[in-house]
Amino acid sequence: MTRYSAFAIAREAFRQHKGWDRAWESPEPRKSYDVIIVGGGGHGLATAYHLGKNHGITNVAVLEKGWLGGGNTGRNTTIIRSNYLQDPSAALYEKSRSLYETMSQDLNYNVMFSPRGVMMLAQTEHEVRGYKRTAHANALQGVTTEWIDAKRVKELCPIMNIDGPRYPVLGALWQARAGTARHDAVAWGYARACSAMGMHIIQKCEVTGITSQDGRVTGVTTNRGDIGCKKMGIVVAGHSGALAEMAGFRLPIESVALQALVSEPIKPCMDVVVMANTVHGYMSQSDKGEMVIGGGTDGYNNYTQRGSFHHIEETVRALVETFPMISRLKMLRQWGGVVDVTGDRSPILSKTPLDGCFINCGWGTGGFKATPGSGWAMAELMAKGHSPLTDAFGLERFREGRFIDESVAAGVAH
Ligand code: FAD
Numbered sequence: 001m002t003r004y005s006a007f008a009i010a011r012e013a014f015r016q017h018k019g020w021d022r023a024w025e026s027p028e029p030r031k032s033y034d035v036i037i038v039g040g041g042g043h044g045l046a047t048a049y050h051l052g053k054n055h056g057i058t059n060v061a062v063l064e065k066g067w068l069g070g071g072n073t074g075r076n077t078t079i080i081r082s083n084y085l086q087d088p089s090a091a092l093y094e095k096s097r098s099l100y101e102t103m104s105q106d107l108n109y110n111v112m113f114s115p116r117g118v119m120m121l122a123q124t125e126h127e128v129r130g131y132k133r134t135a136h137a138n139a140l141q142g143v144t145t146e147w148i149d150a151k152r153v154k155e156l157c158p159i160m161n162i163d164g165p166r167y168p169v170l171g172a173l174w175q176a177r178a179g180t181a182r183h184d185a186v187a188w189g190y191a192r193a194c195s196a197m198g199m200h201i202i203q204k205c206e207v208t209g210i211t212s213q214d215g216r217v218t219g220v221t222t223n224r225g226d227i228g229c230k231k232m233g234i235v236v237a238g239h240s241g242a243l244a245e246m247a248g249f250r251l252p253i254e255s256v257a258l259q260a261l262v263s264e265p266i267k268p269c270m271d272v273v274v275m276a277n278t279v280h281g282y283m284s285q286s287d288k289g290e291m292v293i294g295g296g297t298d299g300y301n302n303y304t305q306r307g308s309f310h311h312i313e314e315t316v317r318a319l320v321e322t323f324p325m326i327s328r329l330k331m332l333r334q335w336g337g338v339v340d341v342t343g344d345r346s347p348i349l350s351k352t353p354l355d356g357c358f359i360n361c362g363w364g365t366g367g368f369k370a371t372p373g374s375g376w377a378m379a380e381l382m383a384k385g386h387s388p389l390t391d392a393f394g395l396e397r398f399r400e401g402r403f404i405d406e407s408v409a410a411g412v413a414h
């Protein structure tokens with residue numbers, strides 16, 4: 001793999017950019033692999049990357065039914081933070097946030113990590129208590145967050161109307177090293193690094209069945225033929241229920257559409273990320289100048305990768321009262337993704353009833369921030385049979401009533 005560097009760009013400039021390699025190979029599938037990862041989103045690719053980098057397992061194929069990052073990885077609003085309440089979540093999300101800090105260097109790929117700061121507004125007394133509690137919990141967990149008052153909120157985000165009309169801003173939970181990254185670049189960077197380790201990244205390869213013998217996984221059937229494996233990771237977000245059914249078990253999970261939209265680009269006016277969960281909206285400004293806007297999930301289960309009109313209306317109404325200046329903006333695009341939501345709003349990283357088959361899902365509305373940490377932890381689970389980062393997130397917690405309630409930290413109404 002040619003390393004990307006200022007020197008390489010200068011060299012290519014002198015030879016009409018004819019010397020670049022393909023970022024990743026597109027090979028034909030082999031008959032079998034040590035490990036198959038189903039799902040070429042960020043989490044599947046990060047799992048493959050850490051299998052190779054941390055555990056030396058490189059006979060790996062990532063099978064993606066569409067294109068890399070074409071699922072929720074390329075559809076999210078890229079907010080990265082680790083201000084969760086429960087200890088197992090804080091450990092996993094903070095591991096992930098810290099991996100984002102060096103991801104561009106680790107992958108030799110610019111993922112544009114921008115730790116510009118994220119604030120979650122408190123607009124009711126209930127939220128004030130909730131976020132102060134989270135700030136205290138984070139202090140004990142070693143996660144740097146702080147409670148800030150309304151005056152500081154206004155200093156950090158001058159375009160915000162903190163006086164109402166319905167809910168005045170009472171303060172916020174602020175994480176200064178939280179922020180955003182470029183979502184496609186995360187998928188592409190991992191794919192390139194996996195390919196450089198000799199792994200197979202196979203797009204347009206849909207898994208249609210899972211084969212097993214004596215209770216152990218033996219491979220998959222796909223639209224490109226049968227492929228064998230010794231171990232398999234299912235990492236397909238909103239399609240997890242369908243894959244679990246192929247493997248012969250059920251998941252406590254619901255699939256539902258979540259949507260977002262962006263405005264026309266404007267001059268820089270906001271250099272932090274703001275989430276306003278009482279009125280149901282959040283906003284940041286992309287490097288191109290577009291205002292990136294999102295709200296809550298659809299109120300009913302579905303697999304539609306598009307949004308619904310009533311949600312746009314509700315979200316934009318909420319944000320116009322928080323940021324009156326956006327009332328004059330034109331909206332450019334709107335889209336949706338299918339998110340996989342568990343009852344306790346925490347993910348599942350687990351062995352399954354089928355030996356050799358592991359599952360990573362349930363990230364719901366908030367898994368982009370978790371991509372590197374999830375890959376790190378899932379790879380350890382698959383390589384060693386357990387990981388300190390995944391121990392609390394097993395499937396058995398739903399049977400044992402050991403929930404990891406993160407409904408407040410989830411931050412998006414659902
Ligand atoms: P995906 O990226 O969806 O990847 C799964 C892949 O599996 C897909 O590419 C799919 O094509 C593939 N697949 C499915 N079935 C098969 C099959 N049978 N065979 C082969 N491949 C298959 N999170 C945040 O942290 N911050 C945010 O700001 C944020 N905003 C969001 C906004 C929106 C509008 C949406 C929809 C989500 C948002 N999220 C956010 C959530 C985040 O996007 C997801 O949790 C995360 O991207 C999930 O990544 P993944 O790799 O697990 O899933």
Ligand code: PYC
Nearest residue numbers: 079365366410411412
């Ligand atoms: O989890 O921070 C988050 C988030 C923001 C928007 C969607 N999810």
